[in-house]
Amino acid sequence: MSRRKIVAGNWKMNMTPAKAVELIAVLSPVVASDDVDVVFCVPSISIIPAVAAVKGTKIAIGAQNMYMADSGAFTGEISAPMLVDAGVSYVIIGHSERREYFAESDVMVNQKVLKAFEYGLTPIICCGETLTQREQGITIDFVRQQIKIALLGVSSEQVKKAVIAYEPIWAIGTGKVATTEQAQEVCAAIRVLISELYDEAVAAAVRIQYGGSVTAETAADLFTQVDIDGGLVGGASLKPDFGKIVNY
Ligand code: PGA
Numbered sequence: 001m002s003r004r005k006i007v008a009g010n011w012k013m014n015m016t017p018a019k020a021v022e023l024i025a026v027l028s029p030v031v032a033s034d035d036v037d038v039v040f041c042v043p044s045i046s047i048i049p050a051v052a053a054v055k056g057t058k059i060a061i062g063a064q065n066m067y068m069a070d071s072g073a074f075t076g077e078i079s080a081p082m083l084v085d086a087g088v089s090y091v092i093i094g095h096s097e098r099r100e101y102f103a104e105s106d107v108m109v110n111q112k113v114l115k116a117f118e119y120g121l122t123p124i125i126c127c128g129e130t131l132t133q134r135e136q137g138i139t140i141d142f143v144r145q146q147i148k149i150a151l152l153g154v155s156s157e158q159v160k161k162a163v164i165a166y167e168p169i170w171a172i173g174t175g176k177v178a179t180t181e182q183a184q185e186v187c188a189a190i191r192v193l194i195s196e197l198y199d200e201a202v203a204a205a206v207r208i209q210y211g212g213s214v215t216a217e218t219a220a221d222l223f224t225q226v227d228i229d230g231g232l233v234g235g236a237s238l239k240p241d242f243g244k245i246v247n248y
Contacts, residue, residue: 004207005229010095010233013043017046018049020049020053024040027040030246031242033246036246041062041090047087062089065092090123095126106146109150110149127147129168129169129170140189143166148193165208165211172213173235177213177215187210188226210222219245219248220248
């Protein structure tokens with residue numbers, strides 16, 4: 001089965017709402033593609049103007065995080081129903097920066113993934129090892145554990161729609177991209193895990209991205225690996241080069 005490629009830009013904490021609208025005007029024409037799903041994951045405060053700015057294009061807007069409750073006394077958080085109401089269709093869950101700086105655990109990631117599916121949002125579920133873990137030779141064990149926990153209680157119909165982003169932490173924002181062999185090896189291992197947890201058909205449907213210092217130069221080699229279905233792109237998603245990455 002052929003999976004549709006998906007390239008998502010993770011804007012992180014960059015761009016004011018006004019600048020976000022300007023950047024979308026620059027990027028929209030260059031990222032146009034009939035073959036690739038394109039998502040801009042913008043800061044929450046820019047979601048509403050971003051949704052308006054992509055109207056009439058095929059670009060989808062994603063959030064970078066959400067909380068696992070529907071509403072309540074959780075000062076500073078935003079919920080799945082808020083995202084849906086604002087016109088969001090994707091949400092990054094468990095990015096390594098959230099895990100590291102905001103103490104997000106695997107259990108929280110699982111709760112957020114379940115909540116995203118409950119509201120019809122597509123989670124982009126992040127996983128990936130540290131440099132120490134890679135040097136210790138435990139990359140695949142570690143990533144398997146992250147994904148196993150993230151998917152607890154998730155049905156096969158839901159998993160089929162999920163996006164998983166393999167992002168080695170040592171490659172994020174460092175300019176040190178994983179080799180195509182390293183990226184393919186882990187993405188293949190994730191697909192094997194999905195076939196063990198669910199079945200072959202589910203494993204064949206789930207889309208797995210690579211992320212970590214993807215550039216216009218490296219995108220084509222990475223995204224054409226058999227188990228890599230696109231990318232989650234940070235730094236390079238804020239530049240017109242993002243068009244080259246989408247149209248690798
Ligand atoms: P980078 O970030 O492309 O700047 O390395 C990727 C990410 O954190 O999603």
